[in-house]
Amino acid sequence: MSGYLNGLLALLCIDVMFAYGVFLPVMTGQINLGGAGFQALGGYVAAWLATTYDCPPWMTLPLGALAGAVAGLAIALPLARVRGVYLVLATIAFGQLVTGLILASPSLGGAQGIAVPSFVGLPVILPLTLLVIVACFYLCATRLGLAMRAVHDDEAVADLMGVSARAMQVVSYTLGGAIVGLSGALYAHQFGFVQAQGFDETLSVYVLLYVLLGGVQTAWGPMAGTCCFVLIPELLRNVLPGLAGMVAAIFGLPIGEVKIDDSWRLVILGAFTVAMMIWRPQGIVTRTLIEHLARPLGVFAKRRAA
Amino acid sequence: MLLLQQAINGVMLGAVYVTMAVAFTLTIGVLNFLNFTIPALFMVAGMVGWSLVTNGLPFGLVGHLHWAPALLIGIGCAVVLSVVIEQLSYRFLKARHGDATEHAIPLVSSLGFLLIIENLVRVRFGTDMRAFASPFQGISWNLGGILISIPQLASLVLSLLTVFGLSALLRGSKVGRAIRAIAENPEAAAVVGVDVRKIVPVVFAATGLLCGLAAAIYALNYGEVAPSMGDDIGTKAIAGMVLGGLGSIWGAIAGGLLVGLTEAFSIQLFGSDAIQASVWGLLLLVMILRPQGLFGHSAIGKGKF
Numbered sequence: 001m002s003g004y005l006n007g008l009l010a011l012l013c014i015d016v017m018f019a020y021g022v023f024l025p026v027m028t029g030q031i032n033l034g035g036a037g038f039q040a041l042g043g044y045v046a047a048w049l050a051t052t053y054d055c056p057p058w059m060t061l062p063l064g065a066l067a068g069a070v071a072g073l074a075i076a077l078p079l080a081r082v083r084g085v086y087l088v089l090a091t092i093a094f095g096q097l098v099t100g101l102i103l104a105s106p107s108l109g110g111a112q113g114i115a116v117p118s119f120v121g122l123p124v125i126l127p128l129t130l131l132v133i134v135a136c137f138y139l140c141a142t143r144l145g146l147a148m149r150a151v152h153d154d155e156a157v158a159d160l161m162g163v164s165a166r167a168m169q170v171v172s173y174t175l176g177g178a179i180v181g182l183s184g185a186l187y188a189h190q191f192g193f194v195q196a197q198g199f200d201e202t203l204s205v206y207v208l209l210y211v212l213l214g215g216v217q218t219a220w221g222p223m224a225g226t227c228c229f230v231l232i233p234e235l236l237r238n239v240l241p242g243l244a245g246m247v248a249a250i251f252g253l254p255i256g257e258v259k260i261d262d263s264w265r266l267v268i269l270g271a272f273t274v275a276m277m278i279w280r281p282q283g284i285v286t287r288t289l290i291e292h293l294a295r296p297l298g299v300f301a302k303r304r305a306a
Numbered sequence: 307m308l309l310l311q312q313a314i315n316g317v318m319l320g321a322v323y324v325t326m327a328v329a330f331t332l333t334i335g336v337l338n339f340l341n342f343t344i345p346a347l348f349m350v351a352g353m354v355g356w357s358l359v360t361n362g363l364p365f366g367l368v369g370h371l372h373w374a375p376a377l378l379i380g381i382g383c384a385v386v387l388s389v390v391i392e393q394l395s396y397r398f399l400k401a402r403h404g405d406a407t408e409h410a411i412p413l414v415s416s417l418g419f420l421l422i423i424e425n426l427v428r429v430r431f432g433t434d435m436r437a438f439a440s441p442f443q444g445i446s447w448n449l450g451g452i453l454i455s456i457p458q459l460a461s462l463v464l465s466l467l468t469v470f471g472l473s474a475l476l477r478g479s480k481v482g483r484a485i486r487a488i489a490e491n492p493e494a495a496a497v498v499g500v501d502v503r504k505i506v507p508v509v510f511a512a513t514g515l516l517c518g519l520a521a522a523i524y525a526l527n528y529g530e531v532a533p534s535m536g537d538d539i540g541t542k543a544i545a546g547m548v549l550g551g552l553g554s555i556w557g558a559i560a561g562g563l564l565v566g567l568t569e570a571f572s573i574q575l576f577g578s579d580a581i582q583a584s585v586w587g588l589l590l591l592v593m594i595l596r597p598q599g600l601f602g603h604s605a606i607g608k609g610k611f
Contacts, residue, residue, distance in 0.1 A: 031410060078594040085340050086597060088413075089548050093589045096541060100582030110579060201541060205417055212414055263425040270421030277399060277415040 010122050010190050012230050013129040014183050019211050019222035020136050021068075021180030024172040026208075026216045027145070028165075029152040031088045034075075034095030035207050038177050040199035041098050042068045042184025047114040047194045057120045061128075061185045068181015069174050071098075076173035087169075095204055102196040113195030120189035128186065132179055137219045139175075148172055152216075209269065213276050215283025224285045233265045311452050312570045318458040318527075320566025325465045325520035326543030327550065327558035327565075328472070329513045335553025336489040336509050342416040343391050345540025346423035347384040347514050351521035352531035353427055355380035356436050373441060377525065381518030388514030389507050391419055397506065427533045435532040438525040461523040466559070468519055472512060473555045481508055489553070542569075545589045551599025560600055564588075 018039060025032045032038075042064035049055040049063060071094070079090050102108050139145045150158040151168045159165050188194045206229075214225020276283070326348060333341040358376035371379075395415040446455045476482035484505045487495035496502050524539065525531050546565040550557025565585055572584035592599065 031413075079597070085334070085338075085552070086548075086593065088340070089544065090590065090593050092541065092544065093548070093586045093593065096545075096582055097586040097590055100580075100584075100586055104576065104580040104583045201537065205421075209414070209417065212410075263428040266421050266425040267429070270418040270423075270425065273418030273421065274395065274415055277395070277411050277418065281399075281411045281414075 006122055008234060010125050012227070013122070013125045014187050014190065015207070015210070015230050016223055016226045017129050017132050017183035017186070018180055018207050019214070019226045020132050020219075021176040021178070021183060022207050023136070023211050023216065023219075023222040024139075024148075024176035024179070025169070026211055027140075027152055028148045028168045028172045029155065030169055030172065031208065032091045032173070032176060033088055033201075033204050033208060034091035034093070034098075035180055036199040036201065036203040037091075037095030037098035038068045038071060038180035039184035039187065039203075040095075040102060040194070040196060041071055042181030043188040043194040043199070044102060044108060044114070044184075045181070046185035046188045047116045048108065050116050050118050050189070051114060054117075057118050057124070057189050060118075060189070061120075061182060064185025064188075065178045065182035068184070069178035071181070072173040072175070072177020073170065075177075076170040092201070092204075095199075095201060099196045099199055111196065113193055113198075116188045116192050116194065118189060119192060120186060125186050125190060128182070132182070133219070133223065136222075140219045144168075144171070206269070209273055213273060213283055215285040217282060217287045218285055218290055220285040220290065221283050225283070228284070229269060233268075236265075307451060308574070309571075312574045313567060314452060314454060316567035316570030317563055318455065318462055318566070319569055320546075320563035321458070321462040321465045322520050322524050322527075322539060322562075323543050323546045323565045324469065324559050324562030325516050325523065326539060327546035327562040328469050328555055329516035329520070330543055330547045331550070331553055331555060331558040332472075332509060332516075333513055334547070335555075336485055337396070337506065339396065339412050340416075341513065342413065343388070343419045343423070344513065344517055344543070345536030346420045347388055347517035347536075348521045348524075348540060349427065349531075349533060349536035350387055350423060351377075351380040351384040351518035352438075352525050352535060353380075353431060353436075353533065354383045355522065355525055356438050356531045357431070359439065360436070373439070373526070377522040381515065381522060384518035384521070385511050385514035387423075388510045388517070391416075392507055392510040395419060396510070397503070424533060424536070431533060433533055435530050438529050438531050440526045440529045455527075458527055461527055465519060465523060468516070469555065469559060472516075476555070481505065485509060542585060545585055548589055548599055549592055551601040554599070554601040557599055557601030 018035060021038065022032050022035045045067040046057075046060035046064040049060045050057070055063075075090060075094050076087075079087055103111055108114065140149075147158070147163040148168050148171075150161070150163055151165045155165045158168075184194075184199075207226075210225040210229050211222045212225075214223070214228070215221030326344060329344050329347075330341065333339050333344075355373070355377040358371040358379055359373055360370065362370050396412050399411050399415060440457075445457060446453045447459075448454075476485060484495065484500045485508065487498070487500050488502055488505060492502060520539075521531075521535075524535070542565050543562065546561035546563075547558050548561070549564055550559070550561030568585050568588055569581050572580045576584070
């Protein structure tokens with residue numbers, strides 16, 4: 001496998017894992033706009049342990065995940081009594097606080113970042129990502145997952161049925177924090193370098209959009225959304241400039257060199273977001289879509305009859 | 307003496323945050339909508355002003371503009387853009403999906419608009435920071451060893467006057483009463499004859515006006531604009547709004563000034579690297595100890611958003 005493809009696949013895996021970590025709070029009707037802070041935390045814990053104590057990756061990865069879990073618990077628990085938009089604002093504050101603290105501590109390299117000595121490649125990242133995906137699918141099928149879904153659909157009714165909405169939210173932030181923390185630790189080991197500026201608010205926004213546009217009704221959504229928005233731009237980066245040049249040539253437009261840079265990619269992501277919110281706010285993959293696709297296979301036939 | 311000087315710098319710095327925080331608090335208080343296009347409106351006003359000064363009007367109509375009309379046009383652009391976004395996103399989405407929406411549809415849509423606007427400006431003007439030639443830099447007033455920058459003082463007064471005027475309008479005028487009625491309960495307001503469809507754009511126009519004003523103050527005092535200028539200022543304005551309490555105009559004023567003060571003192575005490583950590587640390591602390599903020603009442607921002 002070529003180096004380019006290898007790197008792309010590793011980045012995709014890390015982003016997919018990140019997206020599942022952001023997906024869990026969304027499952028309970030909350031929004032995590034501080035995902036980058038959780039990832040920075042996991043990445044820096046791993047990087048710091050690896051540089052100062054020479055910890056091998058099999059120690060740094062779980063500890064990075066643990067740091068994310070503790071942070072998720074620490075943010076959700078005291079704020080369990082506030083709700084709605086306050087918890088969103090608290091996650092923004094948390095993300096900013098983490099990168100702010102890193103920038104302010106010279107022992108963590110400040111704005112320079114840390115170089116990470118030990119390398120973790122795709123043979124570790126891919127199985128771990130698959131594990132996270134399977135775990136999330138399994139979670140959706142368990143009683144806990146159903147309870148989380150119930151809180152998402154109607155908090156008051158879920159509470160009435162004996163599901164503690166607060167507990168579900170705390171659990172979802174904790175599990176989500178662990179997953180995002182793990183993705184950060186993997187990021188640190190894969191790219192060998194972490195820098196606080198790489199984990200800014202915009203990253204949180206992008207990943208949240210991947211999740212919401214992918215669809216949050218099923219566990220397929222985060223994967224679909226992330227693959228769409230990470231892979232398609234990567235393909236377009238090579239195809240689109242040629243295409244634009246062709247169109248320009250046909251109409252005889254005086255466009256010398258068409259440069260498709262990152263800004264256009266984000267304009268398209270934004271436009272797609274606005275369009276999706278108008279026509280399909282539930283996201284690309286929905287429960288009914290899965291049923292439609294699965295019907296020919298006869299997966300749901302028995303359950304329907306029963 | 308040094309502390310007093312820092313306090314004054316902090317309050318001056320707070321002028322921009324106050325104006326933006328009031329813009330945030332207005333939409334969240336009246337419409338229960340966290341409007342993420344506000345940083346983009348702020349940036350558009352600044353960049354349009356800069357472009358008119360440096361490049362003149364498009365299509366070569368007039369050469370370089372004087373800073374005052376340029377910034378006024380910039381503010382006008384922010385107002386128009388805000389109302390257009392309201393038509394395209396907020397109104398359209400409410401009409402289409404109703405109030406009981408899948409959560410956060412307007413919020414996510416406004417994130418989409420933020421991406422579109424910021425990156426279109428980046429495509430057009432590049433990502434560099436641009437110098438905005440300010441006519442007032444360096445004029446200051448020496449008051450027994452304490453320097454007070456006159457333009458900063460004027461900006462603070464201007465932004466506070468605007469906010470007070472706005473608050474008086476909300477309290478006294480017919481439109482203001484209608485806005486407060488919508489904030490209380492949109493259905494009941496509609497029943498007693500408030501034309502919600504006509505009043506909501508007024509809120510968005512006011513948001514645009516406040517953002518434009520904040521951008522003009524920022525450009526004149528700090529002498530620079532950039533396509534990314536909305537991100538940092540916008541998030542700090544959100545911090546100010548939450549500190550003061552959602553939906554409270556007085557809270558937004560106090561919160562904005564508090565963010566400015568925190569910033570100035572943390573530069574003094576820990577150096578400029580610590581700004582982000584102190585502002586957001588303070589915010590998280592306040593959210594844990596007093597979630598409704600300094601002046602907010604806890605009814606706003608609850609439930610589905």
